[in-house]
Amino acid sequence: MTTTAVPNPSAIGGVPKAPLAFLPQPKQVFSLRAKRLDFLAGNGGNLAPYLGLLSALVGLQARLADQLPAAVPLSADRVRLARESRMPPIDRRPLATDPDLHAVLDRVLAEAANLDMPEPARLALSAVTAAPLADRHWLLDNILSDQIPDDSVAPHLFAAVAVQLHLARLAATLDAAQLVPIRTGVCPSCGGRPATSSVIGIGGLDGVRYAACACCQTQWNEVRLTCLCCGSTKGISYRSVETIEATVRAEVCTECDSWVKILYQNKNHSLEPVADDVASLGLDLMMRDTDLRRGGFNPFLIGY
Numbered sequence: 633m634t635t636t637a638v639p640n641p642s643a644i645g646g647v648p649k650a651p652l653a654f655l656p657q658p659k660q661v662f663s664l665r666a667k668r669l670d671f672l673a674g675n676g677g678n679l680a681p682y683l684g685l686l687s688a689l690v691g692l693q694a695r696l697a698d699q700l701p702a703a704v705p706l707s708a709d710r711v712r713l714a715r716e717s718r719m720p721p722i723d724r725r726p727l728a729t730d731p732d733l734h735a736v737l738d739r740v741l742a743e744a745a746n747l748d749m750p751e752p753a754r755l756a757l758s759a760v761t762a763a764p765l766a767d768r769h770w771l772l773d774n775i776l777s778d779q780i781p782d783d784s785v786a787p788h789l790f791a792a793v794a795v796q797l798h799l800a801r802l803a804a805t806l807d808a809a810q811l812v813p814i815r816t817g818v819c820p821s822c823g824g825r826p827a828t829s830s831v832i833g834i835g836g837l838d839g840v841r842y843a844a845c846a847c848c849q850t851q852w853n854e855v856r857l858t859c860l861c862c863g864s865t866k867g868i869s870y871r872s873v874e875t876i877e878a879t880v881r882a883e884v885c886t887e888c889d890s891w892v893k894i895l896y897q898n899k900n901h902s903l904e905p906v907a908d909d910v911a912s913l914g915l916d917l918m919m920r921d922t923d924l925r926r927g928g929f930n931p932f933l934i935g936y
Contacts, residue, residue, distance in 0.1 A: 656849035692740065700739065715811075720814060724777075733795070778824060802822075816860060830842055832897045861890040861892065872915065881896075882919050890924060
């Protein structure tokens, strides 16, 4: 399967200095991800049903990215204050009770009811749809805090779909030139943790690494051979379930005993930061047998 790599090569080819960040184009990001998930589902073995469900949900995100009312941009004062304070302009803390996010969640739940899905997912969807407002706040707050309880994974899946869609649309209204680095492993748009990082192979940025936010879909530049969890440049090594030429590996840090997946898009342009994180579940299972902590956050992988 051939897909267009993200970031868009027409936008970055030949750029001599790596830009700090690439903001999402929500419809394009979710459309490409849905196609990749659909392809992976066809080759996913026991994981195929779940990959197929994710493909349908991400396809829904792509459709709603066009259909929902335009996201309200952040105020110029908010962006300026964030830049001066070296903080991300999107403040996640109040969003769990934000009426705009709840409106997106309502739309996601209504549209998801028309999708084919396994019975456990259908029951979870019904539970979230019928949940009181306080329970919805709790679900959304967990996603926004990058912390999901292992015993309530299924309901959080639908909350994550809404959060990703809402934050991607907010991030798309920003000006990338106004963003500033926060610290290693922190999204400059919303302050989130990365799902994975990717070594890209496009134009003048061949070999440059970009981390991918699990929620707002911003991709931001990170130094190679640096732990995305603690910022250390010491004790970095790589593990994979395949050969040394594997295009999805665990970047391991012995300074903080954590690991984050790194994808080599410069070797396989079809790799997608979130979809291939899920599809490479075998790597997670291998790393689970170690004493290392998974540092990447992907709401589609909680519970595995």
